Amino acid sequence: MSKFSFTKHFKVALMIPGVIIVISLILSLCGMGMNLGIDFTGGALLTYDMGGEFDVQGVYDALSTAGIDEYQVAKTGVDVQDTLQIRLKSEMSDEEHRNALDDALFATFPDATFVTQDYVGAVAGRDLMANAFYSVAIVAVCMLIYIAIRFDFKSGLTAVLALLHDVIMMICAMVLFRNFFQANSSFIAALLTIVGYSINNTIIIFDRIRENNKRPEFRQGSKMEVVEVSVRETLTRTINTTVTTLITIVLLFILGGNSIREFAFPIIVGLVVGVYSSVMLSGQAWAYIIDHNWLTRKPRAAKPSKA
Secondary structure (H helix, E strand, C coil), rough: CCCCCCCHHHHHHHHHEEEEEHHHHHHCCCCCCCCCHHHHEEEEEEEEEECCCCCCHHHHHHHHCCCCEEEEEEEECCCCCCCEEEEHHHCCCCCCHHHHHCCCCHHHHHCCEEEEEEEECCHHHHHHHHHHHHHHHHHHHHHHHHHHCCCHHHHHHHHHHHHHHHHHHHHHHHCCCCCCCCCCHHHHHHHHHHHHHHHHHHHHHHHHHHHHHHHHCCCCCCHHHHHHHHHHHHHHHHHHHHHHHHHHHHHHHHCHHHHHHHHHHHHHHHHHHHHHHHHHHHHHHHHHHHHHHCCCCCCCCCCCCCC
């Protein structure tokens, strides 16, 4: 049985994320893009004094009874977490839903009292998203400079493309699973976490490529052979570190509440696509650029000498 080739199927490996991106774009153009949460759309912030410690599961049940399915719940307090804050989307904060929520909540928690209702604008959320993308851009530029100095410009370019691939795939996942997860500030935190994490595997692979590229048997011929060997040599390390992290995040996803799941899900996606890009795309893209003489200055033709 022949071994699986990590370089032979490079074009197919490129097509898979390409198809996912196209599907996500079509859904977004049809009005089924990311399910933006309250952090980005704005809404109402309701505060209740619960009269003591309380079980948050009872709050979830009350919200379900009131017919409210999009919300954020937080327990606050100085010495005792006896204050409940509920964030609702604007369309869920009308008087009808408010009254239904109060009835269900006070039935479950008789000592609870309503404190105040404030309205949250979407401006802060838009600023948060803009700052996140600025951060990704800055990281990409810094990464390009760092890898270009440590390795070469082509390595830096392909590493940045792999990073952008991971970010785009996380956004696509939020589009495809919009019925299950909202994009809130936790998604931005997950995005920035993966931006910092995904570069590790890529640098490890490029470091191995640089070492193997010095070996006499790889100085001639296609650079895809160097990438194939380098990926195989680093594969065990890549899988072990990713699986170790995934175990923790998956447990958080299973055992955590809604807000924890909204953070853990994009992290899981980012870890998986990060392995995919580092193993199947980044090194192969570097080799493809070199083998096809892309980004290489061609020597100028010598001018004919005058007789």
